[in-house]
Amino acid sequence: MNCEVEQNSYGLEAIHKSLLKALIKFNKICRNNNISYALYGGTMLGAERNKKFIPWDDDADICMTRNQYEKLRNVISNNDNMCYINTSKLWVPRFIFKDEDGAVFIDIFIWDYISEVKWQRICKIQGLRFLQGMMKSNVDYQRYGWKYKAVLFISSWLGKMFSQKSKAKFYEYISKNWFLGRKEYIHCANEMFKGVAFVFDKDYMEDYIDVEFEEKIFMSNRRFREMLIKYYGEDYMTPPPIEERRPAHQGQISRLNGEM
Numbered sequence: 007m008n009c010e011v012e013q014n015s016y017g018l019e020a021i022h023k024s025l026l027k028a029l030i031k032f033n034k035i036c037r038n039n040n041i042s043y044a045l046y047g048g049t050m051l052g053a054e055r056n057k058k059f060i061p062w063d064d065d066a067d068i069c070m071t072r073n074q075y076e077k078l079r080n081v082i083s084n085n086d087n088m089c090y091i092n093t094s095k096l097w098v099p100r101f102i103f104k105d106e107d108g109a110v111f112i113d114i115f116i117w118d119y120i121s122e123v124k125w126q127r128i129c130k131i132q133g134l135r136f137l138q139g140m141m142k143s144n145v146d147y148q149r150y151g152w153k154y155k156a157v158l159f160i161s162s163w164l165g166k167m168f169s170q171k172s173k174a175k176f177y178e179y180i181s182k183n184w185f186l187g188r189k190e191y192i193h194c195a196n197e198m199f200k201g202v203a204f205v206f207d208k209d210y211m212e213d214y215i216d217v218e219f220e221e222k223i224f225m226s227n228r229r230f231r232e233m234l235i236k237y238y239g240e241d242y243m244t245p246p247p248i249e250e251r252r253p254a255h256q257g258q259i260s261r262l263n264g265e266m
Contacts, residue, residue, distance in 0.1 A: 022059045024110045025066045028103035039081045043070040044227040053219040064253040069115040097177045097196050118195040121187030130185040137177050140165030204236050
């Protein structure tokens with residue numbers, strides 16, 4: 007399929023336009039306040055493949071270290087009413103951008119320290135995964151094997167006993183304080199089930215570069231390809247089968263605009 011034809015075949019042109027405006031706003035805030043970040047996930051994959059959004063991608067992802075995120079949160083609280091950080095949904099904070107075209111979000115993935123000791127790593131990662139299950143409301147059990155189906159069932163049932171706010175607060179506490187070891191390794195503590203287990207040396211997020219995306223310049227960490235390989239495999243430059251090319255967040259975007 008011709009790349010330009012595919013780019014327009016998912017009906018996401020308007021969302022991509024709004025997401026780009028959100029990224030431009032986010033980038034401006036960060037650069038004006040000496041805050042470092044990196045394009046991440048599908049957004050970084052799109053930048054690496056063809057310097058554009060992946061045609062079927064309907065959100066934007068960035069990552070940053072915990073201290074940079076705290077700086078950002080302080081800055082955003084004093085910014086204009088076009089954007090804010092929403093921490094009330096699940097365990098991934100979102101940079102919300104709104105204008106006359108509606109609202110879109112950028113997921114913010116945060117790098118925290120994790121121990122060099124294997125059993126401590128396992129405890130932290132599995133604890134965060136269990137909390138993720140407690141915070142989910144609509145679980146797609148078909149995506150998991152029987153063992154994780156049982157864990158998700160138990161964790162989601164237990165999660166009903168606590169408020170979303172208290173669970174999110176505890177999730178952040180574990181991310182920041184549990185099993186940090188000698189602070190020589192980091193992981194995205196608020197990543198999804200698979201990604202939360204990806205561990206890198208602390209230098210992974212120390213060096214930043216400029217990358218082109220949608221004819222604009224944004225930031226990335228120099229070693230971003232290591233993450234793409236872990237997440238998407240050595241052949242990450244090859245798109246997935248056609249049946250796997252589908253948007254993932256349009257329902258959330260619709261609900262977000264309904265709340266405005």
